[in-house]
Amino acid sequence: MILIELIPYSSFEESYRNLGGLLFEDTLTHPGFTISDHYYDAKETIELIYKKNQNLKEQISYLFDRLDEERKKGLYPCGILYYELGYHFIEGLDLFESNLKEGTPLLHITLFQKKRKLQYKNPDPNEFLNHSITKINPKWPEAKYIEKWKQCNEFLVQGESYELNLCFPVELELIGDLFSVFQSLKTKQKTKYSVYYPMGENSKTIISVSPELFFEVKGDEIKTEPMKGTIVRGNTKKEDQKNFNYLQTSEKEKAENVMITDLYRNDLGRIAKQGTVEVEELFSIRGLSTVWQMVSKVRAKLNQPFTWNTVLSALFPSGSVIGAPKQRSYSLISSLEGMNRGCYTGAFFTSEEENDVPLIRTSVTIRTLEIQSNGDNHNAVYGIGSGVTVLSKPNEEYAECLSKLRVLNNPIPPKFExxxxxxxxxxxxxxxxxxxxxxxxxxxxxxxxxxxxxxxxxxxxxxxxxxxxxxxxxxxxxxxxxxxxxxxLPKRTKRPTIKLCFAKEAIDSKNIFFYHKTTNRKEYDNLMLVCKEMKVDDCILFDTDGNVLETCIRNLFYNQNGTWYTPSLDTGGLPGVFREYLLKKLWVKEKVTTKDDLVHASAILTANSVRGFERVILVRE
CATH class of the missing domain: 3.30.470.10 (Aminotransferase class 4, branched-chain amino acid transferase, N-terminal domain)
Structure with a gap:
């Protein structure tokens, strides 16, 4: 058994850069820390590409039998199974009869000789080397997606499939240090299945922050966690809960999830002991940094000792990225999308054996970058998609696809408390x-x-x-x-009066730190510097529509026709606890507030739980 070694991040980074190899990391289980499985000292690299005039069927079968043997000898076979390998493993399909282009990659596997298990405290983003993600370009604009969606919908209405997972690529450029790109993406999306995999001499690298387990094997136990159903996280507590409730109760999302869960049950039934296939959880909602995901869990006991060929023939690729029924949906998707997916929606795996007990972990390669490098400049492809059923709406599906780009284009969050x-x-x-x-x-x-x-x-x-x-x-x-x-606090003899002015520009309502109280107050601090220059105590914040929100450190209250109001904070602003208390007591009412409302108010107050109420003089330029 390999013990977990606790080391500082700087030591981890230095040793990894010296040793190289593959990282399979969990940033979710212990908040603030990363558990890292580091595989290194490669003995051999195995690549397989499609060749029309070769009998790949026997070659693939032999290769996976060999992986079982190498694992039993104490090596650590790890790697990527490309989506197009489904032509070999899906019953009723055949690589020889596929329309794949010559040279299409099918798998890339490394046999590692050593592994160490480490835990390090998540680094401060200031420790990362310079890097950037630029020129993010979805290859399907909304009009093209809707055209494809209509074709997809026709297949569904005709009964060709019950669900189709329609996907398309996003091209982008990366500049700088790829290891730092990996670390920065992990700060934006915490998962159990993060992967950093430099693929040797071909200048390719896989970076994945997939949230989805494909399957995991420990001895004779196998479990899967199909993930189907997505909605973005809200900035406010109210919006976040609303989106959670929508996903939890959506008939469309549950229909997608249950179809794929049933598909997994059937697939596992082919390799499981009779009566052991069990749906452990159905329609669980899991919160990631950027989206809510609907997840189910299915487990079983294998009816014979684990072998790659047997399990992959039953399960690969994951039904969650294809649809149901699997074989027909796979063929329809190929014609609809008109291009190879590559490593996107394939699988990443690690494997080892301990005391004759196989330990296999595989993730579905979503939220994954496939990178081709030229020095410090890197071109990358990142796939996005969603499950389409007869209940789907094209504009909502396209929006769901784009929501999966947030992990790329959201800013790197700073260290904060x-x-x-x-x-x-x-x-x-x-x-x-x-x-x-x-x-x-x-x-x-x-x-x-x-x-x-x-x-x-x-x-x-x-x-x-x-x-x-x-x-x-x-x-x-x-x-x-x-x-x-x-x-x-000094003693106060009378209620103070403060001067307020309107901020110079609108706040960014997409910045989540405007909705939660943290030590990341950079935006507020910059605004307060302007206040000092204008010789006022604080400034009034507003959104891009001109609606008033709060001040930098206080909530606002104003009297209009004898009634006290406080601005709605749906588009930005911290809901102070004193404000919440007053609303609960029904002493004030919440209202969408304009600048004119404040200008013409008969009285304005600010308040927070420490300062209490303060009178306001509104300073206008």
């Missing part, structure tokens, strides 16, 4: 339950480790230690550690 600013007086925290609930929600949204017990302990500690009226910054880091800083 989750923050709550508390008013503590005589050992009591004002609005404690509101603060703890908000902190927990933010932790869940960003994938931080969160323990209610640890939070209760730190709160008890600060309540015992702090007796004078104080402002306390309670902080939570990604690994689940709490700490706090306190400042004694």
């Amino acid at each position: 989750i923050l709550e600013t508390l008013l503590v007086c005589k050992g009591r925290i004002f609005l404690k339950e509101f603060h703890t609930k908000r902190m927990e929600g933010t932790a869940i949204r960003f994938g931080f480790s969160f323990s209610k017990e640890k939070l209760d302990e730190i709160i008890q500690e600060l309540e015992l230690k702090i007796s004078l009226k104080s402002r306390v910054r309670l902080l939570l880091n990604e690994t689940g550690g709490f700490h706090f800083e306190s400042t004694v």
